Amino acid sequence: xxxxxxxxxxxxxxxxxxxxxxxxxxxxxxxxxxxxxxxxxxxxxxxxxxxxxxxxxxxxxxxxxxxxxxxxxxxxxxxxxxxxxxxxxxxxxxxxxxxxxxxxxxxxxxxxxxxxxxxxxxxxxxxxxxxxxxxxxxxxxxxxxxxxxxxxxxxxxxxxxxxxxxxxxxxxxxxxxxxxxxxxxxxxxxxxxxxxx
Amino acid sequence: xxxxxxxxxxxxxxxxxxxxxxxxxxxxxxxxxxxxxxxxxxxxxxxxxxxxxxxxxxxxxxxxxxxxxxxxxxxxxxxxxxxxxxxxxxxxxxxxxxxxxxxxxxxxxxxxxxxxxxxxxxxxxxxxxxxxxxxxxxxxxxx
Numbered sequence: 355x356x357x358x359x360x361x362x363x364x365x366x367x368x369x370x371x372x373x374x375x376x377x378x379x380x381x382x383x384x385x386x387x388x389x390x391x392x393x394x395x396x397x398x399x400x401x402x403x404x405x406x407x408x409x410x411x412x413x414x415x416x417x418x419x420x421x422x423x424x425x426x427x428x429x430x431x432x433x434x435x436x437x438x439x440x441x442x443x444x445x446x447x448x449x450x451x452x453x454x455x456x457x458x459x460x461x462x463x464x465x466x467x468x469x470x471x472x473x474x475x476x477x478x479x480x481x482x483x484x485x486x487x488x489x490x491x492x493x494x495x496x497x498x499x500x501x502x503x504x505x506x507x508x509x510x511x512x513x514x515x516x517x518x519x520x521x522x523x524x525x526x527x528x529x530x531x532x533x534x535x536x537x538x539x540x541x542x543x544x545x546x547x548x549x550x551x
Numbered sequence: 552x553x554x555x556x557x558x559x560x561x562x563x564x565x566x567x568x569x570x571x572x573x574x575x576x577x578x579x580x581x582x583x584x585x586x587x588x589x590x591x592x593x594x595x596x597x598x599x600x601x602x603x604x605x606x607x608x609x610x611x612x613x614x615x616x617x618x619x620x621x622x623x624x625x626x627x628x629x630x631x632x633x634x635x636x637x638x639x640x641x642x643x644x645x646x647x648x649x650x651x652x653x654x655x656x657x658x659x660x661x662x663x664x665x666x667x668x669x670x671x672x673x674x675x676x677x678x679x680x681x682x683x684x685x686x687x688x689x690x691x692x693x694x
Contacts (some may be wrong), residue, residue, distance in 0.1 A: 364562075364603075364604045364605035364622070364648050364649075364650075365604065365605035365607075365620065365621075365622030365623075392566070392646060393557055393562075393564045393648050394564040394565055394566035394646045394647070394648065395565070395566050396566025396567060396568055396644050396645070396646050397566075397644070397646075398566070398607050398608060398609045398644050398645070398646045399607075399609075401609045401611055401616075401644060402609045402616065402618055405609070405611060405615070405616040405633075417555070417556050417557060419556050420555050420556050421555065447556075447557075447648070448604075448605060448648060449556045449557050449559075449560045449562055449564075449648060450556055451556050451559075454556075476622070478623065478626070479622070479623055482603070483603075486603055486650070487560065487603070487650060490559065490560050508626070
């Protein structure tokens with residue numbers, strides 16, 4: 355079982371990427387379960403993922419990196435023993451800290467074959483986020499295996515170069531890929547960097 | 552104990568659900584426009600020009616789904632849908648998480664935006680709020 359965590363700020367395109375990844379894995383005959391977390395009491399993304407024919411478990415009313423950390427561990431154990439998927443895709447809330455979630459996975463006793471953490475950055479708002487929530491923005495990227503600069507369908511040219519330069523300035527060691535989860539541009543490169551078939 | 556990430560981000564959040572019934576069944580474009588107008592009122596209901604966060608909604612019905620996303624005032628509300636025919640009713644769920652807001656402020660924005668929408672579209676749309684317990688029951692029953 356391989357665990358893929360797709361983290362990123364509110365509105366960075368996590369659910370769109372989840373749908374694309376989930377469908378791609380299903381087309382290859384891989385069994386994928388999505389664990390989606392919403393900070394509010396009403397889950398929207400679980401409904402949306404289910405409407406796309408994907409198997410999604412929704413955890414609401416808290417964040418799996420803090421208040422729902424135990425719930426995440428129980429869910430991971432249940433998924434492993436009862437569903438035995440090839441992949442577990444985790445979509446945390448846009449306010450979660452992915453480094454903490456990796457720690458929670460490590461102590462969950464599910465012993466995944468591999469954990470891949472992708473930090474999704476909204477290229478359109480990257481400069482605003484760095485200015486207004488710099489510490490938080492940085493903490494969401496710093497523990498990722500790779501940073502996907504999303505929404506390149508909305509941002510081109512110098513603005514996109516500035517967004518990438520900003521990511522590289524904040525996370526000098528990060529592997530960065532340009533992506534449009536919406537159109538699929540950059541998906542092959544992302545899959546390659548994630549070590550997916 | 553771990554610090555709460557929502558508090559760390561100084562963000563507030565809330566979500567609501569409604570059963571929706573239309574006076575006349577809507578084709579896909581009309582439904583998209585109607586739900587986009589609703590979300591636009593939610594955005595205005597937040598009462599700030601600069602919003603950092605995410606307001607999202609999904610409308611599900613027997614004919615399919617409509618998804619709406621607001622992430623930045625400089626961009627239009629993003630709407631996607633897959634519907635097999637005209638829609639007479641469905642369930643709308645909306646959720647917002649916004650930096651610089653308290654939970655109750657986000658809730659009030661959703662409520663006030665919805666009230667404004669309902670007032671403008673009273674001849675075409677009827678809404679009834681879904682309580683949390685009902686939502687859980689409908690999910691357990693396989694909706």
